[in-house]
Amino acid sequence: VNAVRVATLDRAGVMLVFDGDIILGARSHKLSESKLDAFGPINWGLLGEVRIDIRFSDSAKARHDRPLQFQPGFESRIGVYTLFPGFPPSELVANIERGNIRGMVLNAYGSGNISYIYLDAIRLATDKGIAVVVTTQCLEGATLMHLYDVGRQALNSGVIQAYDMSKECIITKLMWALKRTSNLDEIQKIMHTNYTGEINVEGKLYGAKT
Numbered sequence: 001v002n003a004v005r006v007a008t009l010d011r012a013g014v015m016l017v018f019d020g021d022i023i024l025g026a027r028s029h030k031l032s033e034s035k036l037d038a039f040g041p042i043n044w045g046l047l048g049e050v051r052i053d054i055r056f057s058d059s060a061k062a063r064h065d066r067p068l069q070f071q072p073g074f075e076s077r078i079g080v081y082t083l084f085p086g087f088p089p090s091e092l093v094a095n096i097e098r099g100n101i102r103g104m105v106l107n108a109y110g111s112g113n114i115s116y117i118y119l120d121a122i123r124l125a126t127d128k129g130i131a132v133v134v135t136t137q138c139l140e141g142a143t144l145m146h147l148y149d150v151g152r153q154a155l156n157s158g159v160i161q162a163y164d165m166s167k168e169c170i171i172t173k174l175m176w177a178l179k180r181t182s183n184l185d186e187i188q189k190i191m192h193t194n195y196t197g198e199i200n201v202e203g204k205l206y207g208a209k210t
Contacts, residue, residue: 112143
C-alpha cells in the first residue's frame with residue numbers, strides 16, 4: 001500500500017519502499033534475508049520515509065513532463081570476479097582469451113586495491129576491447145585507485161573505477177553500456193555519468209537528510 005501511495009506522488013525515479021523506508025532504486029541493497037528492514041541504501045541516505053505522512057529528502061526530484069526515452073537492451077556476456085589472496089591471474093587470462101566476454105568486474109580490496117600480478121591480465125583485456133571495471137569488496141565506501149602506484153597503473157591501462165556505485169548498479173550499468181557501444185572511452189563515459197544519483201565521481205560520501 002505504501003509503495004502505491006509513493007508512486008502517486010510528484011516525485012521522479014525508481015524507488016524501493018520497504019518497512020517505511022523510501023530508498024533510491026540505484027542505491028538499494030538487500031542487507032538481510034529475514035529482517036523486516038531487509039533493504040537499505042548504500043553510500044546514501046534514505047530518499048524519504050513513510051510515517052503518518054510521506055516525507056521526502058531534499059534530494060528527491062520532482063516529476064517532469066519530458067518524453068520518455070526508452071533504450072532497452074543489456075549485454076549479458078560479462079564476468080564478475082572477487083579477488084582473494086592467491087587468486088591466480090591465469091583465471092582472468094583464460095576467460096579473456098576464450099573471447100566470450102565483453103566486460104569484467106573485479107571486486108578488489110579496500111579502496112579498489114589490486115595486486116601487481118593482475119596488471120598484465122588487465123592490459124590484455126583492454127587491448128582486446130574488453131571493459132574492466134574495478135570496485136571495492138566493502139559494502140560502503142568508494143574506489144580511490146589513484147592513491148597507490150598499482151592503482152594508477154591500472155587506470156593508465158584502461159581500468160574504469162566504480163567509485164561509490166553499488167555492485168548491483170555496476171553490473172546493470174555495464175551490461176547496458178556494452179549494448180550501446182564497444183568503444184572503451186564511451187563505456188567509461190557512460191559508467192561515470194550520474195543518471196539517477198547512482199554515482200559520485202568526486203569520491204565523497206554524503207547522505208540525504210530526511
